[in-house]
Amino acid sequence: MLKKLFTPFSYVDKRTLTIVGFFQLSLLILAWIFLVPEKTLFPHLGEVVDGWKQLWNNGFFYEILASLKLCLIATVISVILSSVIAYATTIPFFKPIGTFFTKLRYNPIQGFTLFLTQISGGGRNLQITLLVIFMSFYFIDSLMVMIKSIPEEDIIRRKAQKMSNWKVLWKVVIMDRLDYLFEIVRQNLSITFMMLVSVEAMNKAAGGMGAILNDTNRALNFPKIFAIQITIFLIGILIDAALRFVINQFLVNRNRK
Amino acid sequence: MDIAPKYTLAEDLLVVENLSVAYCNKIIIRDIGTTQIPFVIKDIQRANMQQGQTVAVLGRSGRGKSTFFKAITGIIQPNMGTIKIPDYKQQGNFRTVKEGDVGFVQQNFPLSRNQTIYQMLQNAAAQGKIDAAERNSIINYHIENWGLKEQRNLAPNQLSGGQKQRVAIIEQLLCSHHFMVFDEPFSGLDVCNIEDVRDSFRKITTSNEINTIIFSTHDIDLAVELADQIYIIGYEQNTQGQFLPGGTLVGYYDLKKMDLAWQDFSAGHRDLVDMIKKQFRLS
Numbered sequence: 001m002l003k004k005l006f007t008p009f010s011y012v013d014k015r016t017l018t019i020v021g022f023f024q025l026s027l028l029i030l031a032w033i034f035l036v037p038e039k040t041l042f043p044h045l046g047e048v049v050d051g052w053k054q055l056w057n058n059g060f061f062y063e064i065l066a067s068l069k070l071c072l073i074a075t076v077i078s079v080i081l082s083s084v085i086a087y088a089t090t091i092p093f094f095k096p097i098g099t100f101f102t103k104l105r106y107n108p109i110q111g112f113t114l115f116l117t118q119i120s121g122g123g124r125n126l127q128i129t130l131l132v133i134f135m136s137f138y139f140i141d142s143l144m145v146m147i148k149s150i151p152e153e154d155i156i157r158r159k160a161q162k163m164s165n166w167k168v169l170w171k172v173v174i175m176d177r178l179d180y181l182f183e184i185v186r187q188n189l190s191i192t193f194m195m196l197v198s199v200e201a202m203n204k205a206a207g208g209m210g211a212i213l214n215d216t217n218r219a220l221n222f223p224k225i226f227a228i229q230i231t232i233f234l235i236g237i238l239i240d241a242a243l244r245f246v247i248n249q250f251l252v253n254r255n256r257k
Numbered sequence: 258m259d260i261a262p263k264y265t266l267a268e269d270l271l272v273v274e275n276l277s278v279a280y281c282n283k284i285i286i287r288d289i290g291t292t293q294i295p296f297v298i299k300d301i302q303r304a305n306m307q308q309g310q311t312v313a314v315l316g317r318s319g320r321g322k323s324t325f326f327k328a329i330t331g332i333i334q335p336n337m338g339t340i341k342i343p344d345y346k347q348q349g350n351f352r353t354v355k356e357g358d359v360g361f362v363q364q365n366f367p368l369s370r371n372q373t374i375y376q377m378l379q380n381a382a383a384q385g386k387i388d389a390a391e392r393n394s395i396i397n398y399h400i401e402n403w404g405l406k407e408q409r410n411l412a413p414n415q416l417s418g419g420q421k422q423r424v425a426i427i428e429q430l431l432c433s434h435h436f437m438v439f440d441e442p443f444s445g446l447d448v449c450n451i452e453d454v455r456d457s458f459r460k461i462t463t464s465n466e467i468n469t470i471i472f473s474t475h476d477i478d479l480a481v482e483l484a485d486q487i488y489i490i491g492y493e494q495n496t497q498g499q500f501l502p503g504g505t506l507v508g509y510y511d512l513k514k515m516d517l518a519w520q521d522f523s524a525g526h527r528d529l530v531d532m533i534k535k536q537f538r539l540s
Binding site for chain 2: 153157159160161162163171175176179251252254
């Protein structure tokens with residue numbers, strides 16, 4: 001078994017891999033406890049736990065809720081907008097527009113925030129606008145890649161069934177690949193989370209984990225920074241698991257051989 | 258001694274005339290259905306039985322068989338020529354084939370990813386404008402008849418290759434009714450699955466007089482065994498021996514006239530296989 005663990009492409013069962021994962025995590029925690037020197041900027045595990053308790057007592061739960069709410073609103077708006085734009089690229093007229101949006105991924109937002117503040121009215125709306133814009137570029141790109149990879153046979157099959165081009169779009173691209181939409185959200189949500197923290201730091205009045213992280217970072221309170229980062233990491237894992245659960249409810253995944 | 262089955266030919270069921278298709282100025286197929294080699298499928302009639310038509314289209318890779326099939330099914334529009342089928346709304350008239358008139362069972366039997374077999378067949382029946390009240394009973398009949406009762410609520414990724422193909426066939430039966438094109442139906446199938454496809458062909462062509470199967474294959478033995486007529490698509494050569502661009506009909510064998518149709522594989526079939534192989538090399 002040990003040899004298998006270190007041989008490329010070897011099959012190792014899920015249970016063994018879970019044990020290996022826990023072992024590696026334990027090693028990391030033990031190294032953190034015992035190998036970090038006494039006097040260093042790098043916080044000890046106990047300090048991080050204390051920092052987290054302080055945060056919790058100061059209403060960290062509500063900051064988490066604020067961040068999740070912002071994330072949810074922005075994701076829903078972004079998914080709707082991106083889907084409309086990406087699905088519209090099956091219509092030749094809209095293809096250049098969709099392609100243009102995907103290329104905007106390379107542009108930084110600096111320099112545009114003033115215009116966006118004017119348009120959105122600032123505050124929470126600005127945060128949502130920024131997140132929606134950024135997420136949408138990535139969503140559109142991933143959705144267009146998915147649409148491009150649809151085999152021609154799938155489209156021919158539906159056409160041979162007397163379906164109009166609009167019905168083929170609905171059946172083949174949208175309904176039959178709805179699980180991909182959730183998968184794309186899952187894959188790109190990490191970018192959303194990274195952006196979320198930066199965006200929240202821009203308008204601290206609205207709260208959120210990003211605002212707290214920004215303040216804590218300025219104060220160089222490393223135990224609290226670690227506590228916030230670990231919280232963000234764990235929430236990310238939970239959201240990922242929740243989306244995986246939704247994806248696994250689709251027939252194609254539920255009945256995988 | 259075998260007695261050759263008697264048959265008569267009734268009205269035309271599918272007529273292809275001077276068909277040419279080109280993509281980006283590249284000729285893929287040209288002049289299919291000319292006076293030299295007409296592409297006309299007629300209703301075969303045999304006494305005391307339903308006898309549909311089985312037409313094989315043979316040809317080496319890249320000769321345009323798939324393009325020809327896409328044109329016959331109305332999926333692509335030809336640059337020239339026509340494909341006509343009877344207009345059953347106006348007796349005696351013919352009309353140009355449209356998407357959905359001719360069923361198309363593709364090589365990999367694509368099915369929906371997120372629908373059960375039953376849901377897919379419901380969709381196909383609705384597309385075929387089968388009355389909603391009759392839909393369930395017709396679908397159930399096909400599911401039973403094609404041995405898919407146990408699989409009705411399964412997803413496509415739970416089916417074997419043969420089962421997927423049967424679902425694809427039923428879908429087309431439900432919405433396209435009489436004409437069905439099979440692109441390489443034997444490709445990549447094991448011996449048992451090939452037997453399944455043979456049974457499917459038999460089932461389709463003996464269940465309705467008008468039912469017509471057009472299939473392509475690289476397996477000449479199977480084509481000779483199953484078809485009642487065979488068309489060869491290949492490249493024609495000019496007088497200098499150079500290949501002309503675009504696949505066209507270079508051969509036609511009427512197995513009915515040759516007393517080979519609907520018979521067990523015999524020496525006569527073997528001779529025809531050898532003849533077709535020679536023609537293959539030249540086209």
